[in-house]
Amino acid sequence: MAEKTWVRMVTAQTPTNIAVIKYWGKRDETLILPVNDSISVTLDPAHLCTITTVAVSPIFDQDRMWLNGKEISLSGGRYQNCLREIRARACEVEDKEKGIKIAKNDWEKLHVHVASYNNFPTAAGLASSAAGFACLVFALAKLMKAKEDNSELSAIARQGSGSACRSLFGGFVKWIMGKAADGSDSLAVQLVDEKHWDELVIIIAVVSSRQKETSSTTGMRDSVETSLLLRHRAKEVVPKRIKQMEEAIKNRDFGSFAQLTCADSNQFHAVCLDTCPPIFYMNDTSHRIISCVEKWNCSEGMPQVAYTFDAGPNAVLIAHNRKAATQLIQKLLFCFPPSSDADLNSYVIGDKSILKDAGIEDIKDVEALPPPPEIKDAQRCKGDVSYFICTKPGRGPDLLSDESLALLHPETGLPK
Amino acid sequence: MVTAQTPTNIAVIKYWGKRDETLILPVNDSISVTLDPAHLCTTTTVAVSPSFDQDRMWLNGKEISLSGGRYQNCLREIRARACDVQDEEKGIKIAKKDWEKLHVHVASYNNFPTAAGLASSAAGFACLVFALAKLMNAKEDNSELSAIARQGSGSACRSLFGGFVKWNMGKAEDGSDSLAVQLVDEKHWDELVIIIAVVSSRQKETSSTTGMRDSVETSLLLEHRAKEVVPKRTKQMEEAIKNRDFGSFAQLACADSNQFHAVCLDTCPPIFYMNDTSHRQDNQLC
Numbered sequence: 001m002a003e004k005t006w007v008r009m010v011t012a013q014t015p016t017n018i019a020v021i022k023y024w025g026k027r028d029e030t031l032i033l034p035v036n037d038s039i040s041v042t043l044d045p046a047h048l049c050t051i052t053t054v055a056v057s058p059i060f061d062q063d064r065m066w067l068n069g070k071e072i073s074l075s076g077g078r079y080q081n082c083l084r085e086i087r088a089r090a091c092e093v094e095d096k097e098k099g100i101k102i103a104k105n106d107w108e109k110l111h112v113h114v115a116s117y118n119n120f121p122t123a124a125g126l127a128s129s130a131a132g133f134a135c136l137v138f139a140l141a142k143l144m145k146a147k148e149d150n151s152e153l154s155a156i157a158r159q160g161s162g163s164a165c166r167s168l169f170g171g172f173v174k175w176i177m178g179k180a181a182d183g184s185d186s187l188a189v190q191l192v193d194e195k196h197w198d199e200l201v202i203i204i205a206v207v208s209s210r211q212k213e214t215s216s217t218t219g220m221r222d223s224v225e226t227s228l229l230l231r232h233r234a235k236e237v238v239p240k241r242i243k244q245m246e247e248a249i250k251n252r253d254f255g256s257f258a259q260l261t262c263a264d265s266n267q268f269h270a271v272c273l274d275t276c277p278p279i280f281y282m283n284d285t286s287h288r289i290i291s292c293v294e295k296w297n298c299s300e301g302m303p304q305v306a307y308t309f310d311a312g313p314n315a316v317l318i319a320h321n322r323k324a325a326t327q328l329i330q331k332l333l334f335c336f337p338p339s340s341d342a343d344l345n346s347y348v349i350g351d352k353s354i355l356k357d358a359g360i361e362d363i364k365d366v367e368a369l370p371p372p373p374e375i376k377d378a379q380r381c382k383g384d385v386s387y388f389i390c391t392k393p394g395r396g397p398d399l400l401s402d403e404s405l406a407l408l409h410p411e412t413g414l415p416k
Numbered sequence: 417m418v419t420a421q422t423p424t425n426i427a428v429i430k431y432w433g434k435r436d437e438t439l440i441l442p443v444n445d446s447i448s449v450t451l452d453p454a455h456l457c458t459t460t461t462v463a464v465s466p467s468f469d470q471d472r473m474w475l476n477g478k479e480i481s482l483s484g485g486r487y488q489n490c491l492r493e494i495r496a497r498a499c500d501v502q503d504e505e506k507g508i509k510i511a512k513k514d515w516e517k518l519h520v521h522v523a524s525y526n527n528f529p530t531a532a533g534l535a536s537s538a539a540g541f542a543c544l545v546f547a548l549a550k551l552m553n554a555k556e557d558n559s560e561l562s563a564i565a566r567q568g569s570g571s572a573c574r575s576l577f578g579g580f581v582k583w584n585m586g587k588a589e590d591g592s593d594s595l596a597v598q599l600v601d602e603k604h605w606d607e608l609v610i611i612i613a614v615v616s617s618r619q620k621e622t623s624s625t626t627g628m629r630d631s632v633e634t635s636l637l638l639e640h641r642a643k644e645v646v647p648k649r650t651k652q653m654e655e656a657i658k659n660r661d662f663g664s665f666a667q668l669a670c671a672d673s674n675q676f677h678a679v680c681l682d683t684c685p686p687i688f689y690m691n692d693t694s695h696r697q698d699n700q701l702c
Contacts, residue, residue, distance in 0.1 A: 228641075228644070228645045228675070229637045229640065229641065229645075229675065229678060232637065232640040232644075233636075233637065236636075236640075237636045237637075259684075262684075262686075263682075263684060266681050266682055266683075266684075266686045267636070267637065267681075267682050269681055270637060270678035270679065270681040270682040271678065273674050273675075273677055273678040273681060274671075274674055274675050274678040275674075276667075276670075276671060276674075278670075278674045280695045283692050283695075284691050284692045287688045287691075290686060290688075294685045294686075298685075
């Protein structure tokens, strides 16, 4: 090591992902090994992402982490597992310009600082821990010059949060459940990249929720222990659906994709209902959204939109193409208009150009929307949806070389 | 003329899914508790007279058609079992073979709103079949009558008895062994109190007939439920009722209700019978 003090820092950006064939239930709680495969679509990090800066320096006397500006503890098993697994794979680092030379065996004596930030609210139930752990692992791997590829890194991220492993890739991703008891073969692989099916448009309805939700970790453990339907799902249903879904994605077969996505979302929630005590993640607004989509798909004869819900009331709607997405946002804004004092500019975020395509410039245009013809006596439920996010399938993790985006100060290694 | 009163019933191990749509044969057994007719019941008067020129029925004051398959099945099955009737006082003598030429009038009234979703067709068909059986002097016992009521509405068969009732799914193709039997009478566990919360509903609900058909056709979990889960639960529920074991009874009743709704959610398109208020009550109880 050089004698003068130094700070080595790396900043990464990671996307979040939404499962279209769901992960629900572990066969190993410590290693986070699932009872079935799952498949997800990665969302565009331009709209939803985690940014993480990791720094190492001899002046740091302990591992520390700040999440969205608040310091959090790294003592929990999940963080400890990720840190240990990455440290074990650290390699030599040399930066002559900065006078940094770290030998392989130096890493175990060095401490790291981590600052992480989600550009979407944690309370929105948009899988922030998936993006978070994926980013932590990816950033540390770059910091420590680990040689592992993204699949091998996903097996480490998996130990932080199961679904995090799928955020190590863009496009459509499969988490292979694996067979090994040590979980070394339970990892993510990319099925296709984000360009393969780039006409898909994704609209997320963030639904107002009055209830504190059951955590996924607790919920899926209760399901494994008490649902008599879960085992049948994991053994018989999911393996077939995984194969069909891989085909549908490969062939850009939206009809099959939509049918499978909706069916699997509903079956996941069915298993939650079959749990003791029963878990209700979807609420009346979620059901109303499903009903809207089902009626429209039925009236068109061919599915236009797929829906899927995670462990919360938010709807993730995947439209076949831009035209379908435009019609969808019109129907959604009719059924779920903003409250009178809301600002349209913050009611539809992400890719706001969808509003322009829909001919909507201000609240007056929303009020003037016609009712969807396929819904009898369509109701307008003001305030049921907090806001909408318009996005699309996106790329995997990336390093950010722009130092101004770093969350830690380059000299102190403390949050900016 | 004969007037009868019949109770409604609530399944604690659910019937959801038919293996035969015409004969109304279920994919699994079910068990129900009969509710006190003093609070919820159907009252039905049936009359026969040579002056009636066609079968007619009035439900809650409005005339309805008897041409549908379900009504026709019940009428035909009961008529086939009609016997001699003699009332010397009124000068009535009906021979067995006279019944096929005579017509009936039926008036039925539910003392609870149909829109409340409280299984009025169960009470209704049970009452129709029971009243006609008495009118026509049929010799069949209530289990045999339940096999006829079943053809009007599946769950109607369970309203032919009080207390706790089991609808045996049966094996025969003609449905002759798909009928209700009484497990215990209403005095066996009379300390139970039943409170029904009639929840405000803004939505028109999916009919049971359509819903369960969609479930049979599209739910990948239903077959597993019918083949593996319900048979075990039915045995456990019979034990719990026999032993007045409330802990087991409650666990089984709640679990089966939730699994039935889980299968509805696993249907294409998904069926949501419970709403936020239903869920809130669930949370209250924990």
